[in-house]
Amino acid sequence: MAGSCEISNIFSNYISAMYQADEGQPSLDVLGQHGNDSTLGLSVPTSQPSAESAEKPEWFSELPYFWTKVQVLEWISYHVEKNKYDASSIDFSCCNMDGHTLCHCTRDQMRLIFGPLGDELYDRLHEITSDELNWIIDLLEKEDATSQETFLDTTHLELGNPGAKDSLEDMKFPSPFLSTDFTCLPGAMSPDSSDTSGQCSAYCLGCKIPSSWEDDGILPQHRSRPCRDTVFAGGKKGDTKHGKRKRGRPRKLSKESRDCLESRKSKHSPRGTHLWEFIRDILIHPELNEGLMKWEDRREGVFKFLRSEAVAQLWGQKKKNSSMTYEKLSRAMRYYYKREILERVDGRRLVYKFGKNSSGWKEEELD
DNA sequence: GGACCCTTTCCTGGTT
């Protein structure tokens, strides 16, 4: 009970502080500024430095997973205030949780604890943590560069990485795939576009991610709005007259925009993973691809897309292409027939087979 | 700078 009292105090203090410094309120609109994009269902804090940045609460610059109980409360307080919610109906005794616990709350649990605010909190947390997966992926990339390890030790993530936190600040970017298509729990990673009320889909800290998912293409992008708005400018349909666009790949970003987005990237970053390698990596990590793809005949290299659009979205995310679809992905797959990287599997929808020019999928090779 | 490669995008038509 004492804990509950303490929590209430923190809560009150925080709200008081916010009233006193209304101007200084964290610009976490932030968490909703891109939110109009229902496809993405995400938004990220702006990276534009603001005069108030010095007054941002601690939780703003921390990963939710690492939030202390106090920071969790501050975060809750912020949203209580933001939504003009009556905090008296919140069960404070249930708020005594750290970020780790918070991140594993289901939507239903959030509702139970926070009432109508539960949905809001769940969504906001989801937004932040979806960004974090990208942070994690980035972290993995750095890790991979030094260790050549395919997988990341889970404990490493749980301990955190101060350097990577900085990266998070710099590079948050919404993850459409993860936000809409993944229910990603520690130890399980399965897409589920329809499930918005199940387990907390925000966290993937227990997941191990194939090394090829870590390359440049999947790196978080700069999160400032002006840049982000230009990221997929070429990918929008109907951007030419008569609602039709020219054939071919749309022009990429202007140099300025690219610089903005990729200031972190090496100018000579190697070519990203090829599509077939990306597909292969999903397949050879069954613990991650549950629900995405499956082997039909492992020995023969026959596999099937279970959630074709989800895979396409993931591929699109990797290539920074929000308009990727299975239709397009499958066209690229069909080009592999000629090169014998893939073989046709006639009469079976969504089924492909690795060809003689592919590698790295056979069990013998993996051993 | 240009060739080449690897997609990406659009499209038409066919199949399930």
Next chain:
DNA sequence: TAACCAGGAAAGGGTC
């Protein structure tokens, strides 16, 4: 009717 498949065509972007 929708989803998928097949493959031509055109184009962008990265690498060499």
